[in-house]
Amino acid sequence: MSDITRESVEHLASLARISLSEDEVETITTELKQIVDAIAKVSEVATDDVPATSHPVPLTNVMRDDEPGETLTHEEAFAGAPAHDGERFRVSAILGEEQ
Amino acid sequence: MNQLISLSAAELAERLRAGDVSSEEATRAHIDRIAAVDERYGAYLHVNASATEQARAIDERRAAGEQLHDLAGVPVAIKDVLTTKGMPSTSGSKMLEGWVPPYDATVVARLKAAGMVALGKTNMDEFAMGSSTEYSAFGPTRNPWDVDRVPGGSGGGSAAAVAALEAPIALGSDTGGSIRQPAAVTGTVGVKPTYGGVSRYGAIALASSLDQIGPVSRTVLDSALLHDVIGGHDPRDATSLEREWPSFAAAAKRGGASGDLSGVRFGIVKELDSEGIASDVQARFREAVAAIEAAGGEVIKVTAPSFTYAVAAYYLILPSEASSNLARFDSVRYGLRVEEPGQTVERVMAATRGAGFGPEVKRRIILGTYALSAGYYDAYYGSAQKVRTLIQRDLERAFSEADVLISPAAPTTAFKFGEKVDDPLAMYASDLTTIAANLAGTPGMSIPMGLGDGGLPTGLQLMAPMFEDERLYRYGATIEALLNQNWGGALALQNAALAEDRQPAQEGTDR
Numbered sequence: 001m002s003d004i005t006r007e008s009v010e011h012l013a014s015l016a017r018i019s020l021s022e023d024e025v026e027t028i029t030t031e032l033k034q035i036v037d038a039i040a041k042v043s044e045v046a047t048d049d050v051p052a053t054s055h056p057v058p059l060t061n062v063m064r065d066d067e068p069g070e071t072l073t074h075e076e077a078f079a080g081a082p083a084h085d086g087e088r089f090r091v092s093a094i095l096g097e098e099q
Numbered sequence: 100m101n102q103l104i105s106l107s108a109a110e111l112a113e114r115l116r117a118g119d120v121s122s123e124e125a126t127r128a129h130i131d132r133i134a135a136v137d138e139r140y141g142a143y144l145h146v147n148a149s150a151t152e153q154a155r156a157i158d159e160r161r162a163a164g165e166q167l168h169d170l171a172g173v174p175v176a177i178k179d180v181l182t183t184k185g186m187p188s189t190s191g192s193k194m195l196e197g198w199v200p201p202y203d204a205t206v207v208a209r210l211k212a213a214g215m216v217a218l219g220k221t222n223m224d225e226f227a228m229g230s231s232t233e234y235s236a237f238g239p240t241r242n243p244w245d246v247d248r249v250p251g252g253s254g255g256g257s258a259a260a261v262a263a264l265e266a267p268i269a270l271g272s273d274t275g276g277s278i279r280q281p282a283a284v285t286g287t288v289g290v291k292p293t294y295g296g297v298s299r300y301g302a303i304a305l306a307s308s309l310d311q312i313g314p315v316s317r318t319v320l321d322s323a324l325l326h327d328v329i330g331g332h333d334p335r336d337a338t339s340l341e342r343e344w345p346s347f348a349a350a351a352k353r354g355g356a357s358g359d360l361s362g363v364r365f366g367i368v369k370e371l372d373s374e375g376i377a378s379d380v381q382a383r384f385r386e387a388v389a390a391i392e393a394a395g396g397e398v399i400k401v402t403a404p405s406f407t408y409a410v411a412a413y414y415l416i417l418p419s420e421a422s423s424n425l426a427r428f429d430s431v432r433y434g435l436r437v438e439e440p441g442q443t444v445e446r447v448m449a450a451t452r453g454a455g456f457g458p459e460v461k462r463r464i465i466l467g468t469y470a471l472s473a474g475y476y477d478a479y480y481g482s483a484q485k486v487r488t489l490i491q492r493d494l495e496r497a498f499s500e501a502d503v504l505i506s507p508a509a510p511t512t513a514f515k516f517g518e519k520v521d522d523p524l525a526m527y528a529s530d531l532t533t534i535a536a537n538l539a540g541t542p543g544m545s546i547p548m549g550l551g552d553g554g555l556p557t558g559l560q561l562m563a564p565m566f567e568d569e570r571l572y573r574y575g576a577t578i579e580a581l582l583n584q585n586w587g588g589a590l591a592l593q594n595a596a597l598a599e600d601r602q603p604a605q606e607g608t609d610r
Contacts, residue, residue, distance in 0.1 A: 004469070008469075009465065012465045012468045012469050012472075013461075013465060014449070015468050016422060016426075016452075016464050016465060016468045017426075017429075017445065017448045017449045017452055018449060018452040018453050018456065018461055018464065018465070019449045019450050019452070019453030019454075020453060020461070021453075024458075024461065027458075028461065028462060028465055031462060031523055032462070032465065032466060032469070034523075034524060035414065035462075035466060035523060035524065036466075036469070038411065038414075038524055039410075039411040039412075039414050039415055039479070040411075040478075040479070041408060041411050042408055042411045042412050042415060042479070042482040042483050042485075042486050043478055043479075043482045044408075045405060045408055045485070045486060045489060046481070046482030046483075046485035046486060047485075050485040050488050050489060051485070051488055052481060052484035052485050052487070052488065053484055053485075053487035053488040053491060054308060054484055055308050055338070055540075056294040056295070056308065056487075056491075056538075056539060056540020056541075056565075057294055057295050057338070057340065057540055057565070059295075059337070059338065062337040062338075064334055072201055072202070076201035077201070077432075079199070079201055080198050080199065080200070080201075080432070080433035080434065081431070081432055081433060082430060082431070082433075082434070082435070082436035083436070089431050089432055091431055091444045091447070092438075092439070092441075092442060092443060092444050092447050093442075093443050093444065094443065094444055095443065096443045
């Protein structure tokens with residue numbers, strides 16, 4: 001059985017930077033328990049002698065030549081931005097008052 | 100019914116080349132069709148307002164004697180997971196509502212270079228997470244065979260567009276079956292290419308080690324033609340394979356004409372043969388197997404024991420990769436921002452993600468965050484990666500005995516709205532048959548297998564070894580031609596429900 005509690009869901013949501021309502025925490029806690037119980041069976045066959053596969057076709061060091069290419073203009077890069085000053089993306093305070 | 104909209108892409112391309120019809124006429128016929136019926140089906144999120152104008156430009160180039168690509172002037176629908184310069188790209192999420200990307204996905208650029216005309220962007224489950232299109236933030240797509248049922252997902256929009264004659268062909272993306280499962284339940288064709296065979300540049304990432312872009316159509320040949328346009332190496336995708344691919348259209352033509360499967364070994368995967376497969380789907384599968392044998396194909400049983408763990412491994416790997424990929428929606432550079440006056444950027448980020456993501460996306464990001472947590476990583480993500488190795492080994496063994504593996508492409512016909520939307524595990528089981536190919540990276544195809552109970556479509560899945568997409572087109576086209584004799588042409592064109600489609604879905608609400 002999984003060890004998922006309301007508190008762990010709240011912690012995971014804060015790590016993932018997602019605000020959840022009380023109801024959402026409730027629902028996700030119940031669902032996550034069921035899902036984790038169902039998927040935990042992968043460990044039954046994942047023995048030490050089996051290597052992990054991260055990627056279907058292993059490729060290493062895929063590089064391009066170090067030549068300047070086309071990039072987005074400032075205008076294009078800012079076109080979808082919620083706020084900007086023409087040079088930089090504008091965001092609210094990085095540090096809170098207690099910091 | 101307008102003749103132009105029921106033509107296959109291959110037929111339409113031939114008429115365009117012969118000058119029997121213009122791209123403007125063909126494009127307008129589809130745009131008119133969308134205007135007339137999409138209220139009912141909800142296949143499109145956005146219709147390209149300059150489609151006919153772009154079509155006219157192709158006609159002018161053709162008239163000027165320019166040598167054009169075989170598919171030039173053929174209209175095509177694009178899943179909203181792909182970025183399109185000048186057209187909104189939302190991936191089915193409020194997070195990207197109204198976002199117009201500053202660049203085209205490579206596959207979109209290749210369509211344009213071939214002179215194909217984009218009809219618009221198709222609906223999908225939010226960020227491609229789902230098997231029914233019910234998780235789209237902009238409302239569901241309805242199945243053209245029965246509007247009370249789902250069209251599958253995540254690519255329900257592309258499949259429904261093609262099934263409802265709102266496009267001859269479309270692009271989809273397949274992370275665990277999002278092309279093949281909708282194809283199965285809408286009576287259409289869909290292909291997931293070998294991983295790395297088609298560029299992912301400009302595909303809004305779900306799970307990067309599983310995602311592949313592929314074609315959606317009503318015939319095997321049409322998927323092959325589209326695959327030929329979009330496939331091949333792209334230096335902008337570091338996982339793109341540097342290899343020469345054969346012409347898939349040539350393979351499909353050869354296969355469609357031959358009618359003979361002598362000497363070809365078809366393996367029935369024992370683990371995908373009974374458990375969890377509905378009886379009507381099984382019945383059609385037995386008939387397809389009989390047709391293969393009657394054409395000289397040798398049918399054997401193969402076993403892939405680790406397939407039993409595929410769904411579990413998938414629901415660890417996908418959420419883990421998605422939780423990382425979707426971190427980019429940070430309310431800073433593009434997309435939604437929910438202002439929290441006087442609060443820090445982190446609070447704004449959390450409020451934005453709380454408001455912008457739907458329930459399934461939140462569920463999977465939190466699951467992925469959990470699976471990647473210190474202390475759980477080895478037991479969950481690490482173990483799931485080992486299952487991937489075991490699945491690859493099972494497939495290697497199976498392909499030493501068989502040239503192609505066959506199974507039902509989806510365990511059931513289309514289910515009703517609401518049936519699984521509140522039961523994540525039941526929804527996840529809809530991908531039972533398709534997931535293994537994504538975990539292994541191998542190519543897979545779904546073709547129509549006839550109608551099950553209630554006159555709803557079923558799909559036959561073909562799987563081939565890595566890099567052997569050609570086999571899918573060759574044998575898929577042969578089987579398609581054999582089975583089409585049972586219902587007299589492409590299955591999607593036999594859909595009697597299309598006759599009623601001038602009425603909107605809800606009775607009496609002429610919106």
